[in-house]
Amino acid sequence: MKIYLSDTLSKKKKEFIPIDHKNVRIYACGPTVYNFPHFGNARMAVVTDLLVRVLKQKYKKVTFISNITDIDDKIIEAAKEQNVTIGELTNKYHLIYNQDMESLGVSLPTFQPKATDYIADMIDFIKILVDNKCAYESDGNILFDTDSYKYYGALSKRVMNDQKTGTRVKKANYKRNDNDFILWKPSFKNEPGWDSPWGLGRPGWHIECSAMSKKCLGLPFDIHCGGVDLTFPHHENEIAQSCSLGNGNLKPESFCNYWFHNGFVTFDNIKMSKSLGNIKLVRDLLKKYEGRVLRLCLLSAHYKQPLDFSENSLKQFKNYLHKLDYFYNVNFSEEYEREKIVNNNYFEEFLSSLFDDINTPKALRILNDHISKVRNTTLTEKKIILQSIFKSLKILGIEKSSLNKLENDKGEIMKLIKERENARKNKNFNLADELRDKLKKMHIEIEDTPDGTKWFKTK
RNA sequence: GGUGCGGUGGCGGAGAGGCUACGCACCGGCCUGCAAAGCCGAGUACACCGGUUCGAAUCCGGUCCGCACCUCCA
Numbered sequence: 001m002k003i004y005l006s007d008t009l010s011k012k013k014k015e016f017i018p019i020d021h022k023n024v025r026i027y028a029c030g031p032t033v034y035n036f037p038h039f040g041n042a043r044m045a046v047v048t049d050l051l052v053r054v055l056k057q058k059y060k061k062v063t064f065i066s067n068i069t070d071i072d073d074k075i076i077e078a079a080k081e082q083n084v085t086i087g088e089l090t091n092k093y094h095l096i097y098n099q100d101m102e103s104l105g106v107s108l109p110t111f112q113p114k115a116t117d118y119i120a121d122m123i124d125f126i127k128i129l130v131d132n133k134c135a136y137e138s139d140g141n142i143l144f145d146t147d148s149y150k151y152y153g154a155l156s157k158r159v160m161n162d163q164k165t166g167t168r169v170k171k172a173n174y175k176r177n178d179n180d181f182i183l184w185k186p187s188f189k190n191e192p193g194w195d196s197p198w199g200l201g202r203p204g205w206h207i208e209c210s211a212m213s214k215k216c217l218g219l220p221f222d223i224h225c226g227g228v229d230l231t232f233p234h235h236e237n238e239i240a241q242s243c244s245l246g247n248g249n250l251k252p253e254s255f256c257n258y259w260f261h262n263g264f265v266t267f268d269n270i271k272m273s274k275s276l277g278n279i280k281l282v283r284d285l286l287k288k289y290e291g292r293v294l295r296l297c298l299l300s301a302h303y304k305q306p307l308d309f310s311e312n313s314l315k316q317f318k319n320y321l322h323k324l325d326y327f328y329n330v331n332f333s334e335e336y337e338r339e340k341i342v343n344n345n346y347f348e349e350f351l352s353s354l355f356d357d358i359n360t361p362k363a364l365r366i367l368n369d370h371i372s373k374v375r376n377t378t379l380t381e382k383k384i385i386l387q388s389i390f391k392s393l394k395i396l397g398i399e400k401s402s403l404n405k406l407e408n409d410k411g412e413i414m415k416l417i418k419e420r421e422n423a424r425k426n427k428n429f430n431l432a433d434e435l436r437d438k439l440k441k442m443h444i445e446i447e448d449t450p451d452g453t454k455w456f457k458t459k
Numbered sequence: 460g461g462u463g464c465g466g467u468g469g470c471g472g473a474g475a476g477g478c479u480a481c482g483c484a485c486c487g488g489c490c491u492g493c494a495a496a497g498c499c500g501a502g503u504a505c506a507c508c509g510g511u512u513c514g515a516a517u518c519c520g521g522u523c524c525g526c527a528c529c530u531c532c533a
Contacts, residue, residue, distance in 0.1 A: 008463095011463095029533080030533095031533080032531085032532095037533095038533085039533095040532090040533045041533055042533090043533070045533090072531070073531075074531075153462095156462070156463080156528080156529085157463075158461070158462055158528090158529070159461070178530085179529095180530095181530065181531090182530090182531095204531085205530085206530095206531085226533070227532080227533030228463080228464080228527070228528080228533080229527070229528065229532055229533060230532085231463085231528075232462085232463095232528060232529065233528090233529080233530055233531085234530090234531080234532095237530090261533095262533075263464075263465095263527090263533095264464095264526080264527065264533075265533080266526080269525085269526085271526075271532095273532090297471090300471065300482085301471080301473090302472090302473080304464085305464080305465080305472085306464070306465070306526070306527080308471085310470085310471090312470060312471080312483090312484095313470070313471050313472095315483080315484095316470070316471060316482075316483040316484075317471085317482090317483080318483095319482090319484085320482060322495095323482095323495095323496075326495065326496055326497095327496085330496080359473085361472055361473045361474095361480090361481075361482095362473065362480085362481090364472095364473090364481070364482075365473070365480060365481040365482085366481090367481095368480095368481055368482070369480095369481080375497075375498090424492075429492050429493070432492080432493085433492095433493070433494095436493090436494080445495095446494090447494080447495055447496075448491090448493095448494080448495080448496095449497090450497085
């Protein structure tokens with residue numbers, strides 16, 4: 001089965017063909033760690049996590065690199081305000097980021113490089129750019145000369161002269177061209193800095209991703225991920241830098257083959273912003289909703305589309321998962337964990353929707369179809385569908401974490417259930433309810449179904 | 460001004476010329492000791508105006524509205 005992905009550079013949905021079938025390589029721009037991650041950060045993480053899971057269905061090895069930016073002016077500022085070192089600050093928020101993402105079922109990337117561990121690589125990178133005359137010095141800064149790269153604007157489809165530069169930030173007069181960006185800047189007084197051929201300083205914003213993707217993945221690699229807002233200037237600048245390392249202007253494809261951008265998240269149709277005070281932190285949302293509810297919400301729309309969420313929509317996903325859990329409890333036990341699926345048409349159908357540009361809404365529809373089919377089919381077919389559903393839920397990452405485990409107290413549980421069944425037969429409902437309570441205290445929930453009483457652990 | 464993405468039923472959200480998307484909510488019925496789930500049925504859609512077509516939410520032209528980006532925001 002073929003995988004298709006939308007690609008921002010070519011503006012097309014393209015068949016995914018890896019450079020090396022034995023090792024698919026992906027890079028995603030990770031967070032700048034100076035604050036708690038919000039729901040928008042989470043979308044990128046969840047969506048790329050799913051992308052990796054899907055690719056792993058087809059390819060044995062997927063190397064997924066997602067960086068941590070731990071040097072930046074905002075970090076310096078925040079550290080100063082909180083009276084801590086930048087290391088203390090970034091370590092703290094790096095950890096928090098990983099914890100919060102874990103709550104959303106996001107696996108750690110294959111490797112999570114930190115920018116400050118790659119300063120030497122960045123310096124080497126910049127040296128080459130200077131030697132190639134793609135960078136120049138001005139007021140102590142080393143800047144990339146965007147005029148030197150003829151494909152500048154190819155990713156974001158911008159004709160640079162038509163852009164209104166300085167709409168948000170004042171024009172800098174040390175730049176030859178308004179689009180030029182800082183590769184290296186000098187550090188003063190208490191600012192953190194590293195020795196370089198251009199004196200004590202620190203890297204600009206875009207260079208870290210170029211240096212780390214080159215070092216950790218090699219060029220070119222397969223897929224570059226990030227939020228749409230990074231398309232310009234961040235990704236455009238990454239391309240310019242990374243394609244200026246050799247002789248002349250290399251085409252953007254010599255950096256990476258597919259650009260995978262996820263849409264923005266809004267709350268009640270309004271962009272989350274500090275000034276409006278409507279930033280939804282993952283941490284706070286987790287107080288009210290399970291990680292799975294949040295994950296489902298983030299996967300409910302196609303990744304490219306804008307995603308609006310609200311208290312109301314979260315409630316809807318919570319309700320949906322509640323019903324799904326009932327289904328899960330009644331149908332699955334530990335044995336499903338071990339079973340391997342072979343030639344399962346249902347699972348193929350499900351997977352084909354994800355292979356088609358990670359179409360999660362379609363995948364959810366197919367999942368729902370399968371669930372309703374389970375109730376209305378033969379026993380053999382039922383087993384096949386259930387296997388598919390089990391695996392489908394695992395890929396989406398919305399499976400229930402606790403399955404029935406064959407534990408020591410199973411005999412006791414079975415005994416109590418039997419007793420309760422007898423009590424019900426004899427219409428001794430008081431006793432039946434007492435036994436239910438007793439089981440509840442053992443963290444066992446029971447449900448009476450047409451196939452008899454089902455039980456499952458709640459912890 | 461430029462670039463990109465959108466406007467689908469009460470809500471979320473697919474689809475992309477003819478066939479019920481799906482989910483949540485709501486209403487009616489069935490089932491049910493309780494709890495939960497399930498089943499059957501009803502309803503409410505494709506921003507607007509033209510055009511193409513036997514047929515358009517889907518194609519074409521125009522209009523309106525929203526959002527994002529245009530140097531440090533995922």
